[in-house]
Each structure stands twice: as C-alpha cells, then as structure tokens.
Amino acid sequence: MANEFKHLVLVKFKxxxxxxxxxxxxxxxxxxMDIVKSFVWGKDDESHEMLTQGYTHAIIMTFNSKEDYxxxxxxxxxxxxxxxxxxVIDKAVLLDFPVVSVKAPAN
Amino acid sequence: MANEFKHLVLVKFKxxxxxxxxxxxxxxxxxxMDIVKSFVWGKDDESHEMLTQGYTHAIIMTFNSKEDYxxxxxxxxxxxxxxxxxxVIDKAVLLDFPVVSVKAPAN
Numbered sequence: 723m724a725n726e727f728k729h730l731v732l733v734k735f736k737x738x739x740x741x742x743x744x745x746x747x748x749x750x751x752x753x754x755m756d757i758v759k760s761f762v763w764g765k766d767d768e769s770h771e772m773l774t775q776g777y778t779h780a781i782i783m784t785f786n787s788k789e790d791y792x793x794x795x796x797x798x799x800x801x802x803x804x805x806x807x808x809x810v811i812d813k814a815v816l817l818d819f820p821v822v823s824v825k826a827p828a829n
Numbered sequence: 830m831a832n833e834f835k836h837l838v839l840v841k842f843k844x845x846x847x848x849x850x851x852x853x854x855x856x857x858x859x860x861x862m863d864i865v866k867s868f869v870w871g872k873d874d875e876s877h878e879m880l881t882q883g884y885t886h887a888i889i890m891t892f893n894s895k896e897d898y899x900x901x902x903x904x905x906x907x908x909x910x911x912x913x914x915x916x917v918i919d920k921a922v923l924l925d926f927p928v929v930s931v932k933a934p935a936n
Binding site for chain 1: 835837839856859860865866867868869870871872873874875877880881882884886887889895921922923924925926927928929930931932933
C-alpha cells in the first residue's frame with residue numbers, strides 16, 4: 723500500500739483576523755472535496771513562545787496518496803482559498819510528506 | 830469524549846546528524862510507552878524552501894488526552910530523549926493542541 727500523504731500547515735494569523743471564519747472556510751473547502759481523507763486542526767494551548775515561535779494553529783490534512791494531494795492542491799477551490807489565506811496570515815510554514823507510520827492508528 | 834491531544838514537532842537537523850538514528854531512538858521511546866496512541870513522521874518532499882523555512886521533518890504524536898501527553902512529556906525517558914534531541918537540531922517548532930476533528934478518520 724502506498725504511503726498516505728500529509729499536508730501540514732503551521733500558522734500565525736494577523737491581528738484582527740477572525741480565525742473562526744477562516745477555519746470555517748477551510749472546513750467548507752475540505753467537506754466539498756472527497757479527495758481529502760481527513761482534516762484536523764488545533765490551537766496550541768501550551769503557549770511557550772520560545773517553542774511555538776509565534777505559530778498558534780496547526781492544520782493537518784491527510785490524503786491517500788501524493789497524487790491525491792497534488793490534485794487537491796491544484797484544484798481551483800483550493801487555489802482560491804489559498805490566495806485568500808495568504809492575506810490573513812502573518813507567517814506560515816508548510817510541510818508536505820509521505821507518512822511513515824510507526825505506531826497505529828496510522829495517521 | 831475528551832479531545833485527543835497532539836504533540837507536533839517540526840525540525841531542521843544539524844548537518845552530519847544521522848537522522849535515521851534519531852528517529853529510531855524516538856521510535857523506541859514511543860514503543861515503550863503505551864500512553865502514546867499514535868506516532869507518525871515524515872520528511873518533506875516538496876522542498877519549497879520558501880514554504881518549509883528550512884524545516885525538513887515533521888513528528889506527530891497523538892494522545893487520548895492532554896493529561897496523557899503531560900504524563901509522557903514529564904516521563905524520565907522522554908526528558909532524557911529531549912535533552913539528546915536538543916543537541917542534534919538546528920531549529921524546531923513545537924505545537925501542542927487539543928485536536929479538532931473536522932473530517933474523519935479522527936486522528
């Protein structure tokens with residue numbers, strides 16, 4: 723079986739941004755696209771600035787394959803969302819990788 | 830049901846570090862501790878330096894609760910691993926957060 727593939731985004735939003743609205747937009751995008759296998763997010767609640775480097779939110783999407791991720795990434799809905807997303811963030815870091823599952827459940 | 834809790838680490842290793850050995854050490858640590866529900870990692874294979882900001886590896890551990898994470902984090906084995914880990918990294922960012930699962934499978 724091919725490795726699952728994850729699209730991981732850490733974000734620091736600009737001040738005054740209504741994060742809930744952004745996440746709702748992302749939720750809508752993901753729910754409309756069956757190709758996204760799973761989508762979870764979270765807000766750091768430890769707040770060690772030295773460790774988080776200012777990033778507050780993590781977004782994790784999982785796909786059945788890298789090909790599925792590529793299809794998602796180039797879909798017009800995602801491209802449109804990304805261009806909006808870019809306007810509301812202070813900074814972000816993105817990692818895209820085949821998943822090595824050491825301990826189940828695999829994801 | 831309480832939210833699952835994730836411990837997420839993005840890493841850029843120092844040059845000359847044998848990353849496989851580090852990951853094996855982490856695997857051993859995790860396998861010895863039942864409290865860790867799942868553990869996956871991955872190496873970015875897109876390599877857009879502008880997007881990854883130099884980070885190459887993502888490590889994601891999932892726990893049944895924040896309490897379980899806290900127990901793990903303060904365990905002597907983890908403390909020992911962390912002190913070694915600190916010597917092999919160029920930089921890292923850590924986020925610890927209750928998981929909001931938008932789309933299943935919940936992980």
